[in-house]
Amino acid sequence: MEDCDFKVNIAVVGMGLIGGSYAMALRVLNPKSIIGIDKDKKALDNALHRGIIDRGYESGGRFLKEVDLAIIALYPRDTVEFVKNNLSNFKMEVLITDTSSVKKDVVNNINAFLPDGMEFVSGHPMTGRECRGIEFASADIFTKANYIITPSSKNTSRGLKVIDTMARKMGCSNVTYVSPEEHDDAIAFTSQLPHVVAVSLMNSHEEGFIDHMALFTGGSFRDATRVAQINSGLWSQLFIMNSNKLVDEIERFQRSIDRLKTAIIYRDMKSIDHIFQNAIRRRKALVKR
Amino acid sequence: MEDCDFKVNIAVVGMGLIGGSYAMALRVLNPKSIIGIDKDKKALDNALHRGIIDRGYESGGRFLKEVDLAIIALYPRDTVEFVKNNLSNFKMEVLITDTSSVKKDVVNNINAFLPDGMEFVSGHPMTGRECRGIEFASADIFTKANYIITPSSKNTSRGLKVIDTMARKMGCSNVTYVSPEEHDDAIAFTSQLPHVVAVSLMNSHEEGFIDHMALFTGGSFRDATRVAQINSGLWSQLFIMNSNKLVDEIERFQRSIDRLKTAIIYRDMKSIDHIFQNAIRRRKALVKR
Known part of the structure; x- marks a missing residue:
């Protein structure tokens, strides 16, 4: 994908409150397509029915080859597992981000096995709700929220800029850069x-x-x-x-x-x-x- | 005053956030008049200017003789002091209530000196704001709020009924009776x-x-x-x-x-x-x- 051109194929992994809200907020970026992935078929059906995603899959697979930007909205350990299990499915130029609210473990783990060329920019939207599930998803949860990016030595300025721009376009008002430890x-x-x-x-x-x-x-x-x-x-x-x-x-x-x-x-x-x-x-x- | 007939003269002592909100909410009871008392002339002027009260005084006095229902919205110790210092100013049939969020001390203290005939029904509206002052007062703060009444052995069913009705008419959704200790x-x-x-x-x-x-x-x-x-x-x-x-x-x-x-x-x-x-x-x- 070109610098901050979001006319690309996006995958959102995890169709829960956060993943669903990302998919909804990402529409304003006018992407080519938004693919949703969730092992829960009901959540996928809900997302498809409401037009939140264009296509749904119950797990990763070869279809990920067309994905330019992947947002992993799973629990931290599942985030690491999903990336690990789909390394051969992603294209080499893919940009991957996550939404985990712990960073050190996730960044260190993923960077340990991510091949050069693929990039992982770890992010944390400081937002949420006390309810779970895609039925509570809303693009509004990002409005004026804080967004934290935790760059690693493996990140490129292009990769960071894409996630920064994405967060701001989704409505976040502050994007802050700190190390995973901080x-x-x-x-x-x-x-x-x-x-x-x-x-x-x-x-x-x-x-x-x-x-x-x-x-x-x-x-x-x-x-x-x-x-x-x-x-x-x-x-x-x-x-x-x-x-x-x-x-x-x-x-x-x-x-x-x-x-x-x-x-x-x-x-x-x-x-x-x-x-x-x-x-x-x-x-x-x-x-x- | 007759049972729950609010066509009476009301005094609200303390024109802060809570007292100001009481005065505003009490308008729906259509009283004869609402008198405001506060040592801060600015707060009184604000209340007069906005039509929250009909008349304002900087301290208690003989004018209290015409008051049927007095709501003391001061700090607990000032509440006790105000009643004590104005015993000779109140009419014998006055009904006094307060808004203190501690009860045992206030109820015991006031009952110790209150003459037979005068009645004190202690109440606590479970509402408020993180801001102070009459400029933040609003009748809305009572909407669906919990209201607690702490009856004492000196209370009459008529006195309790008046405060209960007042709380409900101001918008509170639950009125609960417990002892001051509870x-x-x-x-x-x-x-x-x-x-x-x-x-x-x-x-x-x-x-x-x-x-x-x-x-x-x-x-x-x-x-x-x-x-x-x-x-x-x-x-x-x-x-x-x-x-x-x-x-x-x-x-x-x-x-x-x-x-x-x-x-x-x-x-x-x-x-x-x-x-x-x-x-x-x-x-x-x-x-x-």
Whole structure:
């Protein structure tokens, strides 16, 4: 494919919430065709029926030879497996990207077996929903989202530019470049920790207690626990693949909550106010960006 | 005032976000007049200018003699002080309610000095915003909100019915009756703990780190930290007034997060999945209600 000319054949592997949303958002790039791949025939039928994809396949195969740009929207381990199993099916000039929210393992694994000529540019759209499946897919999920690209030494400026342009054309407002290690450090805090917190809030009490609490909840509890409706298969993989960093972040958070707890126990208004003022200032700065 | 006849004179004390929103929502009850009280003249002027109130006063006074229903939307300690300082100003048949999100202290304190004849029905609208001030007030904040009434032995069925009807007419979808103690137990978990979590997430890292993280944030972090832009004066008072219960809840949450952390450290996929499934089921049940 030419530089940022998207009049090409695109394959989206994984017709879930993210893959389906990519296929929908990629239409604005006016590609020659969008092929969908998913082992779940129902998801393919849904995508075909709604015109999200032009053709559907239940697994990889020789048809991948015509694909110029492949977007792998699978769990991290399945992403590595799909590329590995289809090396002989891809054309030599293919550009492959992914949507994994852990990077070090995925980039290192794929680069270890990817032949010269084929290029893998790893990307992470910082978006999603608390629901699963193509029926919840929407091109809107990319609007104003952050998009992270984690270049490796094997990447070309052309390859990076294509994925950068794709992300922006899909509606993302910030495209950031960091190493896979920096990415995994950052998202342990900004994405994995909030999921740990949401799940732990829901599990804080004995079974049945939450039902009794429903009439006492306001926006703060609902917002803090929104992502507790977690995709278990995906997130257990993500947590394990980034476990050292995540445990560091959990422990840092535990120390932070301990400081506030101590101030409350000692009814130390000055410390509580100091802690609040820090949080207010930081939160304001975060939202402004 | 007659049973649930709102063609009366209403006073709203405190023209902040909550008081202003009450005054706006109370218009649908078609009262004779709405008086606003706030020591901040700017807030009063804003409320008068926008027609939210009919008259404004910077403090209590003899004019309260004509008031049938008084809604005190101040911090808990100021709520108690206002009632105490204006006992001789209120008419004997006045019905007083409040909006405090801690109840035991407020109810016990006010009942200790309130003369027979005057009635105090304590209420808590489970709503709010992360912004302060009457400029953010809106009648909408009550729409489908939970409303809690904490009756005391001094309450009459008529007094309870008036506040219940008021809450429903303002748009609240659930009105729940619990004792002040039960209320404070519940909101330590459903409201105070999410605020502790949001603040502690924002303060987890060293100064400046969050700025660097802005490009890596998605919805999960933004939602979990929304209420970190906390009203420091109010929330430090709320935390201290309910500190025993809140510390219990923080420690229960710390044990919950420890269980997930341990499972991650041991890469114990079975336990992680079990923890996730519990959270998913509980969150689904919560949202359905």
